[in-house]
Amino acid sequence: MCHLILVGLPLLALSAFWFLPWPIALPTFVALIGATFAFYAYLVKGARRPVMTGIEAMHNALGRVRSVQDGAVTIWVNSELWSARSPEPLHEGDRVQVTGVDGLVLRVRKAGLAARPAQDLHCH
Numbered sequence: 001m002c003h004l005i006l007v008g009l010p011l012l013a014l015s016a017f018w019f020l021p022w023p024i025a026l027p028t029f030v031a032l033i034g035a036t037f038a039f040y041a042y043l044v045k046g047a048r049r050p051v052m053t054g055i056e057a058m059h060n061a062l063g064r065v066r067s068v069q070d071g072a073v074t075i076w077v078n079s080e081l082w083s084a085r086s087p088e089p090l091h092e093g094d095r096v097q098v099t100g101v102d103g104l105v106l107r108v109r110k111a112g113l114a115a116r117p118a119q120d121l122h123c124h
Contacts, residue, residue, distance in 0.1 A: 009036040058098050062111055065094045075108060084108045 013032035016025040051057050063077030065084075068091060073084040075096055084106045090096065100107040 005039055006036060009033075009039075055101050058101055058106065061098045063096050063098065063108070065090050065092055065096060068092060073108075075106065077106065082106045086110075 009032050013029045013036075016028040016032070019025075020028060058077065061077050063075045063082070065073060066076050066081065067074045073086065073090050075082050075084045077096075077098060083104065084090075084096065085102070086096070086108050088110060090108075090110070095111040096108040097111040098106050099109055
């Protein structure tokens with residue numbers, strides 16, 4: 001859809017010269033070309049935003065250990081419960097940071113005090 005706007009708007013602007021007198025066509029052409037560039041800038045800005053969903057958004061996310069039973073660790077991250085694996089021993093209530101994802105199991109490590117301490121984890 002955006003391709004139609006990015007190509008169609010300048011073509012529409014050119015057609016203004018066929019149907020309108022020059023004093024009206026020129027400002028119309030400039031306005032439509034300006035709208036095209038504004039829309040293009042909006043699209044580029046959106047394309048440069050970081051990923052907000054999916055597995056990519058989990059990287060470096062902070063969470064809290066909810067339970068540890070027989071080596072199985074459950075953590076609370078981004079308002080969801082996840083199974084996790086860690087090279088270091090974890091205890092209930094520990095803050096963790098996601099370092100990777102293996103299928104449906106998160107790889108985590110203990111979060112240091114410098115790891116965004118102001119973020120509220122909303123653990124219930």
